[in-house]
Amino acid sequence: MSELKVTGLTCEYQVNPLGIGVHQPRLSWLLQSDRRGTMQKGYRLVVTVREDGFSEPLWDTGYVESNTSIQLAYAGGALQPRTRYHYRVKVWDNFGRESAWSEAAWWETGLLEISEWTAQWITPQASEIDPQTEASFLLRKRFQLGDGIASARIYATAAGVYELYVNGKQASDMLLAPGWTSYHHRLQYQTYDVTTLLQAGGNAIGVVLADGWYRSGMGFEGKNFTYGEHRAALLQLHVRYTDGTEAVIGSDLSWKASTGAVRYSTIYHGEIYDAREEQEGWSEATFDESAWKPVQVGAGLSYDVLVAQENAPTRVTQTLRPIAAFVTPAGDHVLDMGQNMVGRVRFTVDAPAGTRIVLKHAEVLDKNGNIYFGNLRPAKQKVEYMAKGGGSESYAPHFTFMGFRYVLVEGYPGQENGLPLNAFAGEVMHTEMEPAGEFECSDARVNQLQRNIQWGQRSNFLDVPTDCPQRDERLGWTGDAQVFISTALFNYQGGPFFTKWLHDLKAEQHADGGVPFVIPDVVGGSSSAAWGDAAVICPWTVYQYYDDTRLLSEQYESMKQWVGYIRAQGEQEFLWNTGFHFGDWLALDAKENSYIGATPTALIATAYYAYSARIVRDAALVLGKEDEARHYGELYEQVKLAFHDEFITKNGRIASPTQTAHVLALAFDLVEGDVKERVARELNEQIVGNDYHLTTGFVGTPYLCFALSNSGYHDTAVKLLLQESYPGWLYSVSQGATTIWEHWDSIKADGSFWSDDMNSFNHYAYGAIGDWLYRKVAGLNMDPSAAPAYKHIHLEPLFGLDKLTSAQAAHRSLYGRIAVAWRVEGEHIEVAAEIPANTTANLVLKGAALQKLQESGGALAEAEGVQAAVETDHSVRLTIGSGSYSFTYANKELFRHVFTENTRVDEVLNDETAAAVLRKHIPQFFSGAGFHFMKKSTFKQLTENTMAGISRGQVDAILEDLARL
Template identity: 45%
Template sequence: MSRIFLFCLGMLLTLSAYVPVFAQKVNVFDLKVEHQINPLSIETPAPRMSWKLETGLKNISQKSYEIRIGTDPKGIRSNKDIVWTVLKNTPQSILVPYEGPALKPGNRYYWQVRVTDNYNKTSAWSDVQSWRMGIGATDWTAKWIALPATDTTKASPLFRNTYRLNKDIKSATAYISARGLYEAYINGQRIGDAYFMPGWTSYKNHIQYQTYDVTELLKKGNNVLAAMLGDGWYKGRIGFNHQTNFYGDTRALLLQIEVLYNDGSKQILATDEKWKTSLGAIRASDIYDGEVYDARLEKKGWTLPEYTEGTDWQPVRVMDYSYEGLVSMNTPPVKKQERFKVKDIFRTPEGDLVVDFGQNLVGWVELKAKGEQGTKITLSHAEVLDKQGNFYTTNLRTAKQQNTYILDDQTEQIFSPHFSFQGFRYLKVEGYPGELAPDNLTAVALYSDMPQTGTFETSHPLLNQLQHNIVWGQKGNFVDVPTDCPQRDERLGWTGDAQAFFNTAAFNMDVSGFFTKWLRDVRADQHTNGSIPFVIPDVLTSNDAGAAGWGDVATIVPWGMYYAYGDTRILENQYGSMQAWVDFITSKSPQHLWNKGFHFGDWLFYRPDDDNDGRAAVTDKYLIAQCFYAHSTQLLANAANVLGKTEDEQKYNTQLEHIKRAFQKEYLTPNGRLVSSTQTAYVLALQFDMLPEHLRQQAADRLVENIRSYGNHLTTGFLGTPYLCHVLTQYGHTEVAYDLLLQETYPSWLYPVKMGATTIWERWDGIKPDGTFQTPNMNSYNHYAYGAIGDWMYKNMAGINPDEVGYKKIRIEPRLGRGITSTSAKLDTPYGMVSSSWKLENGIFKLSVSIPPNTTATVIMPGRIANVKEEQGKEVTIGSGSYYFESKIE
């Protein structure tokens, strides 16, 4: 038996009681409103405020808080112009709701907070932060404007109008939306740094508008407001079968600027019948196919006041569109992120000029070029090269992923798309004038601007690359909606992928605002019978059957949001959707057995070629469905408990018992064997507690036998993979979980890494060991679902676990595995930074942890080594602060 010794702990805990607390105070920082910093458009009438504490002291918690809110950033510091103030004795520091007088649409409010800690020491007031309330349907005076005739052109329309401002400007706020995508300008300056606005939502139910502070862009005198539109998801090709005009056939702009002058008067500048429109240099723009830009057709200076409109500028058409569906944007916008220099330029065996950027990414390439007028440069994008080293685009299906630029004259220009993005590592360049140099090309990553919250690193280089691939799979597929893939003619918000990956996503980045927005579309596009579409926003409306593991996103992600961020309101908002989904399943489940209808099953499970031995890991799709039926019912009962819906909680807990009994009767033999003896079958049955307690351990042992029979390889697909290693650890087989994680041959997580992947693949063998490809019609090399293993790595290798919603209580429980000598991770929780870093040296386990103020943690030291059966480790509870532990393992 291992012996564990904790060094330094007693000393640290003892000394913390004698820290001279009078010498230090707690500071308040990182103020947020509705998960955002200084948001410009808050829709809810009761915004929620959050903050974090920082201090050099240990065992610090918040005893009370005081908030003050005013209408003037200077006056608030002297308690003037105060709208609301509150003092409460509570440790709550996340999502504290506003409870003062009604807030006015469009108004900006400023706030501060200070806290008193458990030593009765009061902090200084925080820095002043702010938020602006959104506007409602009755606050719009702008009119929707469009091209004068039927919108059949592929070219991007331009819109402009000139205004004269005769007074000194105090402030100016722009509100902009579009049917299609827009880029807007004031006096030649782009408004904001976001792309693909107004974002992709369930347009038939609601369209977002964006709010911008444009005070610095306007001036006294003549000003021009301008914008151009692209097809985007609204009108362009979306989904399968070349589907276009899904949401509408006319692109339209809505723009309104509210100007406040120094003398207190106001003026509104808005789109109306006085605006003019024309066509510009963007001749075609499509999400899948890319953009065609003809510089010869540029209307140079058209966004500037001094520009003279010619006869090709026509009066706009005013559209009779409603304002009712307009909602404020409360999600991080898509922005430019990392930039990549050229790694290599070479000729393929087929003679193509190809550029390698070294990373599979999503965004576009900035091209620098000059040449004779009419020179046509074509940039084609691909993820991989084929076995012979040639440019490979078959897996893109019908998506061209191609940008074309036509030069105007010998003036050097920098080109990049406006309303399209590509998924790529490699670039084929055709028609470039002269010699192509590395400095002529830069790859730019674009994704939703989510702050990084987690880091993870180990002593194993391949695992570090796996983590890199997980993160880049997330970046590339979190482009406003959580897409399955970012490159082929799909790029849809597949629900099964999103629920499988949510926990991993919430560690790597702050996805609170991102998923809040997307869940709104989940409930908006949910069918009237309660079923959930396969993709959100729903552009595949032909099927409303609902599928296990896909439709369950309606319960899994809201509960994940609540647990990761302590967000009760997300449960309130989604509860009706959660309930409708479970009730839909019940309506399809006589005798509580969901054994009918269409299901994807355990998507992309292990299927060896020419399988004559029954080694293909086919799991009964109705067994899977029954497990997810139970899981969603459990989560609904949990949500009912949190929200105080006692009758619902009792109802669904009772229903859950019937669901599990039906499962056992239908799929379980008296000896504990499942009718499908696959890894996924046992994983789901164990993860969701479908088996009688006395049969669970032997089921876990059967799972291990199965894994061993495949030579320590996994065989799971999209639904079994996220839970596989968690179940093994839960039932005392962490060493088997490590065997799977460290497996380097197909199928495994590290096989693609060994094959040179820089993102997560859709298939375990997207590229076969012989260098050939899997089924090209469905073979993405940037697909995050299998990256769900990250959740197990963070919680078990680094040992960072939430023991209470929002990480109010934390459990640090690292688990050792073969060959891993160190692991470190950090996670910026709603309360602050948690870190866990350990090394194993000469039989001594050395652990450093940091716990944020206003939380507590339980530290569980490992009591085993590789090849030794796991046993209970030593436990200790600590308050906030930094600590060091050692344990000797024999």
């Protein structure tokens, strides 16, 4: 019997989320089917407050005829705070099948209203413990509970960062809670299920409280920003007994305070930990707290800014062991983790009390083999540990993180005989995003580039999308985020991550619509094109990936305000040619001693003006705001016309000769017809004429290969990708990079460095090339014009000819796993595709002919799931339903390419059938014997002049004969 199942239930992007603050949470599910072409025709969703109570539902949709299976908003009765809701789904499909009920899933609400908070903000009494001390605070509360504990939840947050302990055990493996938000506007609280940690009788809660982003001094040297002078904690425990009664214990003046073993911790500089200061059992009920000090109410802290946790928490997601330990020429003892990473080092040691061990973290070695700290600027990235003595001890920093591959170790016992590798481990830290994307191809260097892109994202998506994770910066730069967001969402499930960050962007947006350079804003400054446009590009991209109309609606006014801000600049309403801009940041065509590339900032600003106006138009259409859509559509056309008048000559040439100027005109559809063809041709000539090297910076680079591939110059884009010499993506790979660099030549060919002042070796912006790898090289794309979130998929692999012979990509969308893989072997091509249930796809097979196209070894006409097939001059376009497919065919485009590009000749000539056709049409090529074994170079030498003279008619005649074979 055929099978239809419902699996993968999620609520607000999460599996069984605890403590959410959404009043109408959105539910999604996956369909599994053993039949191709499966579409959902209807569903039934039931929600209850009791897992075994589906017979008494709170909300029962009944049968709903709909193919909706993602982002379905709860529409039952009002949700109650601190309540768990269970739900399950069944579906019907287009084959008349009815699934069984899915397994039940749940969500649990947090404190849905500010009035639910009864606890007080607390901090140690200032007369007893210096509020400015660098040591962490310890806060504790002892209390009694009765028998019959049914459930218990703690809701907690801090002005600072904190760890929570219950009866001597850490309540969660979350790190750096409550995360970094625009604290003056929004402060997340976390929910903990502590049911199993409590007991009848005596209990205790403990909180370790440190500075974190709140008081560490964020920003650049001399401008360190703090949100407040005093750390404080807020905590509320709700205990529910089996008889239905409740007990509530909150932070108040009955708590006690002390200082702990964390003597110092900041985000940039690291941590000092004195294990001799540990107070054993300090968070247990039996601990003697008589020497502890009273607390006071935290002054000036609000409840109004509290929101339930939106982002996934920061956690340790992987552990790496060092691959080597060595002594540098300077005499330093250094560990090599084998990977530039972000996180912390955990080590074990058995040493006398007071032994001081120091770890200093860095990303690279200099050309002499010494560990290099110059690019850290004032950031110390240092850990100091004083041993307690008396046996084996284990330690990792609590309230900081480092960006590093290499670790200089001082003071470890016996290190003069070599550092013991098994005593150290690198714990990788970042927001716990679910992996979503895969890419691999026939070139090992490109595969390493893909790994570098993913590691760069993991390194910098630590609660906010930071630019770099090591120096005195680590800020949520808006420009970096918007150029990388599509790559990011392909690689990892980033719905909660960007929801939280965009809410902060909206909160920080200026009254005039301007957007700060960084979010959260600890730098200040005016708005810049391509940076402030994150307010528009990021919510639109999240919508495209996840059909998240709620976030789009929440951010829509912010999007409009940004476009309104641009429109208000200067005297020319449809040009943005005033104010400060970062321009094409770090472009290689910049003037000496400048970071801003040669592309006029007014050209970049006006191009983004048009792009953002167009996106707001499209968002208005999605949200059903037709009048506003017309308004922004007209604005887009006016800005586009102004761009044309200002920056394109009457002969159709871009006034600025830079690569980036041409790229933006093409990528943002600012040129059409003959002008577009000329701009594309000239861009191609710029790349080819520069020996397949780029000169673009942060603005031009993300769109460069797209502009080439979409304009018919995909081969140039591939050659550009595969350029191993500076500048290019594979240059850093050739230099041993394991993450993306900030500069194309962060390390020069002679081993010297670009500079000390701004030289991150873990900077994800140029990793935006990943988006092109997935969409164009592998060919895995969405069709947002038909439906967002990969409801309708567009697969169109652009084969890399003899440079790339295979590629494959996969993406875990909200509908399920999508995959495409292709391989070229001679003139034969194989393309495999995997389409999840409840979606459809267009598949474009370049160089295929319907007559010879096979699926899974059989005729295409007999293939189940193929809904339509159309042949064009150069490809076959299929419409396919869900399922797994394998297509094979002879590539007629290969033969066309032989005559037009003079490549892959040897493969064609070694095919006797193809050679016979060629002999018929161009016999002068085959005057000698042994042509079947002729090498490409020999063939080219013999026919160089003749080949260029072959007409298109001759090529078409050859292809027609080949197609009939």
